[in-house]
Structure formats: C-alpha cells, structure tokens
Amino acid sequence: MGRLRFLLPFLLFPLLLLSGCWSRVEINKLAIVKAIAIDYLPGRRAPYIVTLAVIRPAAVAGGGDAAAGGEGGSPTRLFTGVGATIDLALARAGFNISRRIFLSHNEVVLLGEETARHGLHHITDFIIRNPEMRLTNLLLVVPGMAHEILAQGERLEAGITDEIIGLLEQSRETSEAHPQETFLVLRRLSTPGFDPHMPVLKLGPHLSRVIPEFEREKRELQERAGGSGQEGKNGGGGQGGGESGSAEAAPQTELTLAGTAAFCGDRLAGYLNEIETRGFLWLAGEMRAAIITISDPQAPGEKINILITGNITKIKPMVKEGRISFRVEIAAEGDLASQGSHTNLATPEKISGLNSALAGAVKAETKKALAKMQELGTDIVGFGAILNRGNHKAFKAIGDRWPEVFREIKVDIHVTANIRRTGQLSRPVRIIR
Amino acid sequence: MPEKGKISPRQAGELMFITTTSAAILLMPAITAEAAGRDAWLSVMAGTMSGFVPLAIITWLSSRHPGRTLFQYCEDILGRIPGKAVALSFVWFFLHVNAIIVRQFGDFLATAFLPETPLSVFNFSLVLLAALATHYGLETIARANEFIILLVVSSLLTIVTLSVVHWDPRTFFPIMAEGAGPVFRGALLPAYFSGQIITLAVILPYLTRPGQGVFSGAAALLGTVIILTTGVIAVQAVFGPEFTAAMRFPIHLFVRTINIGDVLTRFEPLVMVTWVAGVFVKASVFYYCAALGLAQVFGLGEYRPLVLSLGVIIAAFSITLFADVTELTFFLARVGPFYGYLYSLGLPLLLLAVSLIRGLLAGRQEEKQDG
Numbered sequence: 001m002g003r004l005r006f007l008l009p010f011l012l013f014p015l016l017l018l019s020g021c022w023s024r025v026e027i028n029k030l031a032i033v034k035a036i037a038i039d040y041l042p043g044r045r046a047p048y049i050v051t052l053a054v055i056r057p058a059a060v061a062g063g064g065d066a067a068a069g070g071e072g073g074s075p076t077r078l079f080t081g082v083g084a085t086i087d088l089a090l091a092r093a094g095f096n097i098s099r100r101i102f103l104s105h106n107e108v109v110l111l112g113e114e115t116a117r118h119g120l121h122h123i124t125d126f127i128i129r130n131p132e133m134r135l136t137n138l139l140l141v142v143p144g145m146a147h148e149i150l151a152q153g154e155r156l157e158a159g160i161t162d163e164i165i166g167l168l169e170q171s172r173e174t175s176e177a178h179p180q181e182t183f184l185v186l187r188r189l190s191t192p193g194f195d196p197h198m199p200v201l202k203l204g205p206h207l208s209r210v211i212p213e214f215e216r217e218k219r220e221l222q223e224r225a226g227g228s229g230q231e232g233k234n235g236g237g238g239q240g241g242g243e244s245g246s247a248e249a250a251p252q253t254e255l256t257l258a259g260t261a262a263f264c265g266d267r268l269a270g271y272l273n274e275i276e277t278r279g280f281l282w283l284a285g286e287m288r289a290a291i292i293t294i295s296d297p298q299a300p301g302e303k304i305n306i307l308i309t310g311n312i313t314k315i316k317p318m319v320k321e322g323r324i325s326f327r328v329e330i331a332a333e334g335d336l337a338s339q340g341s342h343t344n345l346a347t348p349e350k351i352s353g354l355n356s357a358l359a360g361a362v363k364a365e366t367k368k369a370l371a372k373m374q375e376l377g378t379d380i381v382g383f384g385a386i387l388n389r390g391n392h393k394a395f396k397a398i399g400d401r402w403p404e405v406f407r408e409i410k411v412d413i414h415v416t417a418n419i420r421r422t423g424q425l426s427r428p429v430r431i432i433r
Numbered sequence: 434m435p436e437k438g439k440i441s442p443r444q445a446g447e448l449m450f451i452t453t454t455s456a457a458i459l460l461m462p463a464i465t466a467e468a469a470g471r472d473a474w475l476s477v478m479a480g481t482m483s484g485f486v487p488l489a490i491i492t493w494l495s496s497r498h499p500g501r502t503l504f505q506y507c508e509d510i511l512g513r514i515p516g517k518a519v520a521l522s523f524v525w526f527f528l529h530v531n532a533i534i535v536r537q538f539g540d541f542l543a544t545a546f547l548p549e550t551p552l553s554v555f556n557f558s559l560v561l562l563a564a565l566a567t568h569y570g571l572e573t574i575a576r577a578n579e580f581i582i583l584l585v586v587s588s589l590l591t592i593v594t595l596s597v598v599h600w601d602p603r604t605f606f607p608i609m610a611e612g613a614g615p616v617f618r619g620a621l622l623p624a625y626f627s628g629q630i631i632t633l634a635v636i637l638p639y640l641t642r643p644g645q646g647v648f649s650g651a652a653a654l655l656g657t658v659i660i661l662t663t664g665v666i667a668v669q670a671v672f673g674p675e676f677t678a679a680m681r682f683p684i685h686l687f688v689r690t691i692n693i694g695d696v697l698t699r700f701e702p703l704v705m706v707t708w709v710a711g712v713f714v715k716a717s718v719f720y721y722c723a724a725l726g727l728a729q730v731f732g733l734g735e736y737r738p739l740v741l742s743l744g745v746i747i748a749a750f751s752i753t754l755f756a757d758v759t760e761l762t763f764f765l766a767r768v769g770p771f772y773g774y775l776y777s778l779g780l781p782l783l784l785l786a787v788s789l790i791r792g793l794l795a796g797r798q799e800e801k802q803d804g
Contacts, residue, residue, distance in 0.1 A: 190679075390607075392610040
C-alpha cells in the first residue's frame with residue numbers, strides 16, 4: 001500500500017495534461033471547404049485568385065430537407081482571396097472567414113484556363129505538401145474563369161460541388177470525359193513520354209439561347225438521350241426525349257462536363273472536343289459506354305446507333321532504320337441500340353457489314369483525336385512511355401526531343417469491331433397498316 | 434546473468450521481423466526510388482536478401498560460443514581490453530541507431546499528423562515507453578510483439594490490397610534499362626535495414642532452443658523481403674517511380690489515395706498504428722540491446738539500473754542529432770548504410786575471422802600437446 005501511495009501522485013499527474021487535446025479545433029470552428037477554384041490573371045503582381053466553396057453551417061444543421069428546400073439558398077458560400085501565390089491567396093481568403101479553413105474534405109479543384117497555362121506544377125506542389133489536401137482531389141480545367149462555375153446554382157444535388165462530383169462520376173460511365181485524381185496527374189507528369197490530361201467543365205448558355213444551332217443540337221441530344229434510354233432496358237427513345245424537353249423554367253446557363261484539356265508537360269496546350277475525347281479514350285483503352293451513330297449501309301439517310309460496351313487497345317512501337325512508328329490495334333465491342341430503317345439487320349452478313357462500318361467510325365474518331373493531339377504536341381496517350389517500355393534504346397536516343405518527334409510520328413490504326421447483341425429485339429417490329 | 438527470461442524461437446523471429454520492417458517501410462520507398470528509379474523493387478528485394486550474410490555470420494559465431502551474447506564473445510575472441518572496446522562500440526551503435534529510429538518516429542508524426550506538437554513530445558513518450566518495456570525484459574517485449582505483429586502485418590496487407598485498383602503495372606517497365614548500377618545503389622539502404630538483424634546476436638542465447646535461432650532469423654528476413662517488396666511495389670504502382678522518389682513518407686500519401694466507393698477511405702490511422710506500434714517494438718529491441726550490452730561489458734549483474742540513464746541519452750540524441758528532417762534523410766541515404774555495414778558485416782566478419790584463426794591455433798596446440 002505504501003508503494004501505491006507513493007506512486008499515486010505520478011499516476012494522477014498525467015490527468016492534468018491528458019484530459020484535453022492540446023491544439024484541438026471543434027467542428028463548429030471549422031470552415032469545411034468542398035471545392036477550390038484557382039484562377040490566374042497574368043501580368044498582375046498578385047495573379048492568383050483562390051475561391052473556396054465552404055459548407056454553410058446552418059444549411060447542414062437545419063437538416064437535409066431545409067438545405068434542399070431552396071428557401072435558405074445555396075448550402076455553400078463562396079470566399080475569395082487574391083495573392084501572389086496560391087498559399088497567400090488562400091490565407092487572404094481566410095481573412096474573410098470567421099472560422100479556420102479546413103481542406104481535408106475538399107474533393108474538387110477547378111483550374112481556370114490561365115492557371116492551367118501557367119503551369120500545373122504550382123497547383124500539384126501545393127496539393128501534395130498541404131497536410132490537409134488529399135491526393136484523391138479531382139482536377140478539372142475550366143475554359144475561362146474557374147470561380148464562375150462555383151457561383152452557379154445547383155440543379156439536382158444539394159450543392160454545386162455535389163453537382164460537379166456527380167457529373168464526374170457519371171462521366172466515368174458515359175465516356176464523355178476522363179476524370180483524373182491528383183495522383184494520377186502526377187504519375188503521368190513524372191513519367192517520361194506521357195502528358196497529363198483533365199476533363200473540361202464548361203459553362204455554356206442554355207440550349208434555348210443558342211438559337212441557330214439549337215434545333216440541330218436538340219435533335220442530336222434527343223437522339224442520344226433516346227439511345228441511353230434504351231440502355232436502361234425499359235424506355236423508348238421518345239420517352240426520354242420528351243422528358244428532357246418538358247424541363248420547366250430553363251436556367252440561364254448550363255454546366256457541362258465534356259471534352260479533355262490536354263497538357264504539354266505541366267502547361268495546358270489545348271482542348272479536345274467531345275468526339276476527340278472519345279477518340280482519345282479509344283486509344284487509351286478506357287472506353288466504357290458510348291453511343292456511336294453510323295449510317296445504315298442498306299438504307300442511306302437512316303442511322304444506326306451502337307452502344308459501346310468495352311474495348312481493348314494494344315499499341316506496339318515499331319522502330320525501322322531509326323524511324324519510329326506505332327501500330328494501334330483497337331478491338332471495340334458494342335450492342336445494337338436502335339436503328340432507323342425497317343430492314344432486319346440481325347443476320348450474319350449484315351452484322352459483319354455493320355461491324356466494318358462501326359470500325360470505320362471508330363477509326364475516324366481515333367484519327368481525329370490523334371491529329372488534334374499531334375497538332376497540340378501533347379502525348380496524353382503515352383506513346384512515348386510505350387516506346388520507352390518496348391524499345392528503351394530508341395526512346396533514350398530521342399531524349400528531350402520527344403514532344404517534337406511525337407508531332408511527326410506515324411501511327412497505323414487498325415480497328416476491329418464486334419456487335420455482340422441486338423438488345424431486346426431480334427428484328428425491327430413490322431409496321432403493318 | 435542479467436537476463437533471466439527466455440523466449441521461443443518463434444517469438445525471436447517475430448521480433449526480428451518487426452525490427453527489420455517497421456521503420457523501413459515508411460522512409461525506404463522514397464530513398465530506393467530516388468536511387469534505383471523503376472527498379473526500386475528489385476533493389477529492395479536484393480538489398481533485404483543480403484541480410485542473410487550477417488545472419489549466417491552471427492549464428493555461426495553464436496554456435497562457436499554457445500550461451501554467450503555478442504558482447505560477451507567479443508571479449509572471448511578479441512581478449513579483454515580490445516573485446517570490451519569493440520563491445521562498447523556495439524553498445525554505441527545500438528544507442529545511436531535507436532536515437533535515429535526515435536527521431537524518424539517523431540518526424541513522421543510531426544509531418545503527417547500533428548504539425549503543431551513539439552518533436553520532444555513524440556520522442557520522449559516513445560523513449561519512456563521503450564524504457565518501460567526494456568525494464569521488464571526481453572520476454573515482455575517479445576510477448577507484446579506477438580500482438581503487435583498481427584496489427585502491423587494485417588494493416589499493411591489491408592492497405593496494399595485496397596490500393597490494387599489504382600495499380601498501373603506499366604510503371605515497372607522497362608526493367609533494368611539502365612543496367613544493374615542503379616539497382617545496386619538502391620539496395621544499399623534496404624541492406625542497412627536488414628543488417629539490423631545483428632540484434633539477433635544479442636538475443637540468441639536467451640532462446641529456449643538457441644540452435645533454431647538461424648531459422649527464426651531466416652524466417653524473419655524472408656517475411657521482411659515479402660512485406661517490404663510488396664510495399665514498394667504497391668507505392669510505385671500507384672505513384673510511379675519519380676513521384677515516389679520526391680515524397681518524404683510515400684506510404685502515408687499512398688494510404689491517402691485509397692478510396693473504395695467513398696466508403697473505404699481515410700486509412701491513415703492504420704498507418705499511424707503500424708508505425709507507432711512497430712517502431713515501439715523496434716526501439717525497445719535496440720534499447721534492450723544497448724542496456725544489456727553496457728551491463729555485460731562492465732560485468733554488472735543487472736542491466737535495469739542503466740535503463741533510465743540510457744533513455745536520457747537516447748532522448749537527447751534523438752533531438753540533437755539532426756537539425757531537421759532533411760539532415761535525417763540525407764544521413765539515412767548517404768551515410769547510414771556504410772555506418773550500418775561496419776556493425777552488421779564488418780565487425781562480425783572480423784570477430785568470425787579471429788575466432789576461426791584462434792580455433793585453428795588452439796587446435797594445433799592441442800595436437801602438439803597430444804603429440
């Protein structure tokens with residue numbers, strides 16, 4: 001007992017120190033950032049504009065319904081800071097916030113066009129070193145100013161950030177863009193013969209405002225919506241189109257995730273549009289699901305929609321007498337999603353005809369993408385890295401000149417397409433009067 | 434004899450496994466990737482395998498001097514004064530390495546988790562804990578480790594498994610494009626870490642079956658090869674070699690990339706658990722070796738009175754040895770390996786050579802006497 005009494009003060013003393021956390025920050029003292037937009041204004045002394053989308057505490061505390069109800073307004077608030085560096089601008093933004101900036105829950109980083117042109121290095125270095133930022137943050141490029149995106153109202157989700165994340169998740173399925181986490185961008189940045197890319201988030205006027213092209217685009221859009229409607233197995237094309245047409249009170253602007261920002265090294269080189277993005281995804285072997293429309297070989301003027309279900313791409317480097325070329329083999333698979341003509345396409349001969357037509361369409365897309373990439377001089381497929389793996393000596397001989405060599409490189413593209421299934425119909429329903 | 438407890442060969446193997454993996458897993462991927470690039474995994478494999486050389490030497494020495502620890506047979510082999518000097522330098526090595534381990538621990542926690550907490554808080558609390566473990570003896574450390582090893586291995590395997598979705602095997606090719614030179618340079622640090630198997634030379638006499646020590650050591654090294662190589666492969670497959678090399682603690686950032694369906698995410702506490710628990714065992718083993726060594730060199734019957742004072746030295750060194758984290762990694766990458774080889778390879782080889790020559794001479798003398 002005597003020994004215990006002696007020890008008691010020593011055992012109790014730590015209680016004084018351990019009962020509270022040293023530098024704790026309560027959750028209601030945190031400004032939880034959901035998205036960051038980084039803009040760059042060249043030529044200014046303080047070029048960086050950092051905009052933070054912070055969760056509005058009242059919106060969260062009031063319960064999900066109140067937040068979505070629209071009465072209380074947006075569940076996020078924007079704070080902006082201007083500074084000579086990103087960290088400085090972030091600190092400046094903090095001057096306006098009554099709480100401590102907390103970045104651990106940040107999910108998206110939007111880069112303005114000029115930021116991307118100025119160099120990714122500044123962004124990635126900030127993200128990696130910051131103890132709160134995660135390498136799973138998704139990076140996006142916004143043509144124009146990035147902070148304008150965050151100022152948009154949400155459509156379906158509880159906040160603009162969720163809206164963007166939803167778009168990104170959806171794009172993984174629909175192959176309209178290729179979301180990139182920060183560490184993937186870094187992996188590409190630090191691989192020789194590989195340039196990074198990011199999806200493009202655009203803010204465009206609503207379709208109803210773009211009068212001349214509106215009708216055509218709307219028709220196209222309805223066709224696509226019709227195709228994806230059948231992908232859901234229980235919907236006709238017309239139904240899907242009808243729904244989108246009857247959308248009430250069209251908003252001023254439309255948030256679109258489509259296309260790819262291609263980088264040369266860590267600087268933005270240019271954009272690939274939606275079709276070129278698809279071509280790029282074919283080359284990268286990342287195609288998931290997409291509708292490809294081909295003309296019906298039997299009935300000119302009519303269209304056939306193919307729902308792509310997957311692809312395998314093999315790229316082989318060829319070095320002959322010092323000349324480097326690549327052989328690309330793409331195997332595309334798809335289902336017949338819908339057809340415009342009345343002919344029964346589900347016979348072996350006609351399907352093989354369709355296969356070659358589809359292969360042609362895929363090849364055309366791929367060529368477009370490749371031409372754009374070579375024009376911009378960005379090797380986002382990683383041809384250089386493939387050469388490095390396949391023929392290290394040849395790549396080493398080129399050394400630093402790879403970007404220039406890539407512009408002139410010859411690529412043979414061979415596509416084989418396979419239409420596996422024809423959906424719920426074995427032939428079109430005969431229309432009998 | 435200062436140590437009365439006995440541990441089983443399995444426990445010894447587990448102790449050695451934790452000693453050679455726990456500190457290595459965090460810093461090593463970056464340093465080997467810096468030296469060997471794409472072939473870092475080959476470096477790690479080869480470097481860690483090289484630990485079998487010191488293992489063979491110390492088990493051979495131990496079989497020639499059964500029941501004696503490293504410090505004791507130093508004297509048996511080299512004579513009283515030179516033997517004591519060499520044994521003392523071993524004590525210094527264990528002390529110094531322990532201070533480095535403690536410093537790594539503190540720097541990691543301060544960088545990754547608690548940037549506002551002073552370094553001394555981490556270092557002192559780890560030293561205090563290790564002092565307690567050392568005070569209670571080898572058996573206690575071994576038993577604590579039996580639980581900790583489950584924690585360390587399972588959390589590492591979980592992390593690696595969950596990261597597989599992000600793996601890109603293309604980051605490993607072309608293999609050995611720059612020849613074997615970079616692989617060799619990259620292997621220096623893993624060889625240093627696996628050379629720490631030298632602590633087995635202190636523990637061997639306290640095994641219930643000392644003859645099986647060689648198997649414990651071999652199993653520990655094999656486990657280390659597997660775990661470290663897997664770790665390096667996983668990190669590199671996610672980040673690519675160049676990015677890995679640029680990082681301070683790749684495994685930590687690596688864990689932060691895990692995100693399975695937005696549900697299985699934020700596994701950093703697992704790394705912290707692995708690191709804290711593993712390093713605690715490792716620090717305890719080195720601490721124990723230093724304390725026991727000092728007691729045996731000076732012929733004390735008990736090492737426990739030395740524990741606290743050694744702790745003060747370790748704690749002080751852990752703060753003052755390096756000014757910042759840059760010096761620490763520089764030391765580990767450039768100086769540490771060679772310093773380590775002196776003790777894991779150089780001195781044991783010397784001991785073995787002298788022991789063999791003495792054995793030969795003694796044999797001849799016996800022959801002469803017989804004849």
